[in-house]
Amino acid sequence: MDTILSVLAVFWVLIIVSYLLMEKGLGIFGQVTRGLTMFLLEKALGPGSDLVEGRKGSGSMVWIIQGVVWLFISSTLTFIGLWLAHDPVALHSLEAWGYHPVSSELFYAGKFAALFGCVGMFIIGTGLHILPNLLEVNLASEKNAVLTSFAWTLSVIILVIGSQNNEIGPVNVILLGTGLNLVVTIAIIANQLLTKASSTVELATPGWLIIFGLIGNPIAVISVFLSGEYDSGLGQWLVYHLSGATFFFSSIAGISLYSASFGSGNPLWSRTVAGVVILGTIFTINPFGNSDPSMAIDMLGLTSAELILSHQDNVAGSFLMALAIIPIIALSSNILITLRGTDIFVENPDSAGIPEINFGAWMLLPLGVASLFIQTDTLSGTNELVGISNILHLMVIWTILIPLSMGAAIQVLPSVSGRYPLSQNRARLAFWMISAGALFGLVLTMMSDIADVVLIEASIEGQNALSHTLRKAGSVIFYGTVLGSIFHSTNLFSGLYRGSKVSSTKSPSETTFKIDLFPLTSTTTIRKILATGAVLDTKIVPTFESKESGNPTSLHEEE
Amino acid sequence: MTDNTSDKIGQFLQGEKEPSSSWVILVIGIAASLSFLVIYNILYPGQDLPVISSALPMFEGVFDSGIWFFILGAMIGAFAIIGTILTEATIE
Numbered sequence A: 001m002d003t004i005l006s007v008l009a010v011f012w013v014l015i016i017v018s019y020l021l022m023e024k025g026l027g028i029f030g031q032v033t034r035g036l037t038m039f040l041l042e043k044a045l046g047p048g049s050d051l052v053e054g055r056k057g058s059g060s061m062v063w064i065i066q067g068v069v070w071l072f073i074s075s076t077l078t079f080i081g082l083w084l085a086h087d088p089v090a091l092h093s094l095e096a097w098g099y100h101p102v103s104s105e106l107f108y109a110g111k112f113a114a115l116f117g118c119v120g121m122f123i124i125g126t127g128l129h130i131l132p133n134l135l136e137v138n139l140a141s142e143k144n145a146v147l148t149s150f151a152w153t154l155s156v157i158i159l160v161i162g163s164q165n166n167e168i169g170p171v172n173v174i175l176l177g178t179g180l181n182l183v184v185t186i187a188i189i190a191n192q193l194l195t196k197a198s199s200t201v202e203l204a205t206p207g208w209l210i211i212f213g214l215i216g217n218p219i220a221v222i223s224v225f226l227s228g229e230y231d232s233g234l235g236q237w238l239v240y241h242l243s244g245a246t247f248f249f250s251s252i253a254g255i256s257l258y259s260a261s262f263g264s265g266n267p268l269w270s271r272t273v274a275g276v277v278i279l280g281t282i283f284t285i286n287p288f289g290n291s292d293p294s295m296a297i298d299m300l301g302l303t304s305a306e307l308i309l310s311h312q313d314n315v316a317g318s319f320l321m322a323l324a325i326i327p328i329i330a331l332s333s334n335i336l337i338t339l340r341g342t343d344i345f346v347e348n349p350d351s352a353g354i355p356e357i358n359f360g361a362w363m364l365l366p367l368g369v370a371s372l373f374i375q376t377d378t379l380s381g382t383n384e385l386v387g388i389s390n391i392l393h394l395m396v397i398w399t400i401l402i403p404l405s406m407g408a409a410i411q412v413l414p415s416v417s418g419r420y421p422l423s424q425n426r427a428r429l430a431f432w433m434i435s436a437g438a439l440f441g442l443v444l445t446m447m448s449d450i451a452d453v454v455l456i457e458a459s460i461e462g463q464n465a466l467s468h469t470l471r472k473a474g475s476v477i478f479y480g481t482v483l484g485s486i487f488h489s490t491n492l493f494s495g496l497y498r499g500s501k502v503s504s505t506k507s508p509s510e511t512t513f514k515i516d517l518f519p520l521t522s523t524t525t526i527r528k529i530l531a532t533g534a535v536l537d538t539k540i541v542p543t544f545e546s547k548e549s550g551n552p553t554s555l556h557e558e559e
Numbered sequence B: 001m002t003d004n005t006s007d008k009i010g011q012f013l014q015g016e017k018e019p020s021s022s023w024v025i026l027v028i029g030i031a032a033s034l035s036f037l038v039i040y041n042i043l044y045p046g047q048d049l050p051v052i053s054s055a056l057p058m059f060e061g062v063f064d065s066g067i068w069f070f071i072l073g074a075m076i077g078a079f080a081i082i083g084t085i086l087t088e089a090t091i092e
Helices: A003-024 A027-041 A043-051 A058-086 A092-097 A103-135 A142-164 A173-197 A205-226 A233-264 A271-283 A294-299 A311-323 A325-339 A354-379 A386-417 A424-457 A465-498 A526-531 B005-014 B022-043 B052-059 B067-090
Strands: A515-520 A534-542
Touching: A003 A205, A003 A233, A003 A271, A003 A311, A027 A043, A027 A173, A043 A142, A058 A103, A058 A142, A058 A386, A058 A424, A058 A465, A058 B067, A103 A142, A103 A173, A103 A205, A103 A233, A103 A294, A103 A386, A142 A173, A173 A205, A173 A294, A205 A233, A205 A271, A233 A271, A233 A294, A233 A325, A233 A354, A233 A386, A271 A311, A271 A325, A311 A325, A311 A354, A325 A354, A354 A386, A354 A424, A386 A424, A386 A465, A424 A465, A465 B067, A526 A534
Parallel strands: A515 A534
Antiparallel strands: none
């Protein structure tokens, strides 16, 4: 049996066992386990749990707000990395302080900040609101959710420091950060599973995607260790992609599907297609990510091994990656068609964040196919596209993962904080700056990378002027992302205090809220009326257009 | 004492309006500083300025690349974010 299938077999068995345990419970041990876990989440923290109030929604809000700060940090680190790629001595003055900034290290730091700081915190924060909402119960422990957010931020700080200098004395810094990260992940999983255990409501598909995203990451690591492939290049490559498929892809699929439906007021286009996303995420190999799995290797404290594949592994890996296009298409189409149900966009305060989800959904397919080419090239040992692997990974982060997770987080934030962002205009400006800056800036950098790859293949030495200019332009344009993240941050922070209040009875998208009156202006379906939050007692008020001819409005009545 | 006592004290001390000619004082101050620097250079040619000359080498090499202007913008952004958090939380 080849390596890929043996690791995946363990992964699949563990996922199925976890699913059965979640559905059937632990039998006579269930009550004891719940009590013990609840004790560990709150009472065991001692005086720490008294530091926070534990108000409903506070856990989700704290995670999202910290994610916004990481958005700014990650964009700044990535921008500096892009700049140093064409001007390596730009920050040489910092060497006087003992710091030697290198482009690749800043990219690495930017990826840690973006993936675990920004995207990770958005995913967990949004999930802490969505799952209890879908299950119609309160989160098991809001206090624990609030406290763990700070520990997670600390772990990301350690990871970012480790990306610059992994060994400080005898300490493996990245491994330390991963350890802290793992503790928080276990606490969040316990919190979410306790929440699920307290509900009798059948969980909707986005909820399952969030749960599989959370539990899938540790299960992927356990699978590779159980199968004994952690020290082989293929096992390391696989754990990198399984972790990406579960924690990032599956979770983001869950929160963006929920937010697409929640924000537009339309039901999900297809439950079957959403189910395909779950199965496709688990039973295929997601191609998104770098061809070099060094991030996973560093995080697990392993020694990097060469990627050696048998013919069987090559066929199985390529086939399973090709199959991953099915859940990618399914997710993209489901989000886009769900959003298209109405014309609500960012002008409606209830729909802030929808443009980000729309943009991320559009980018899923082209970048999915491009990533497939890169990974197949690596698996086959051709390695002709390795030169653009890093920039494609950055594109996946900045045009798929961040827009989808941030869109969902912005969509959820008013529900948990009670206020909308301060200014819709600034939110729209920030969206354009982030998305355009990331897309055009990274596309230009990719063009430069491709030019370099071609020149190297042609054995032409020396720096190419066009490539250098493109790289420079790309880094400057990416600065728009930094500015956009600043605008988003200040807008969201101000909105927490001065944004217009969420009117619970008038919210058109919160399906659990009751709407007293529904103005009927045109022909519509009962499904659409119900999707706006109407219930059986809602009065439908026909609002007809006047057939009288229009007149100028008189501003002053003559006496 | 009423709540607006401190406002009244502030008005008493600082007045309500800025005199239109106050900027002249600032300009005279800046011109005088520059003049003294020029005079110092004439009186002690080739001598380093106290404090300033010893502090400037610390910043040697800084701003010799365009990236510093972008980093300056990002730093302003960072302070804007921190400032927003602090002022919004304490505005009441």
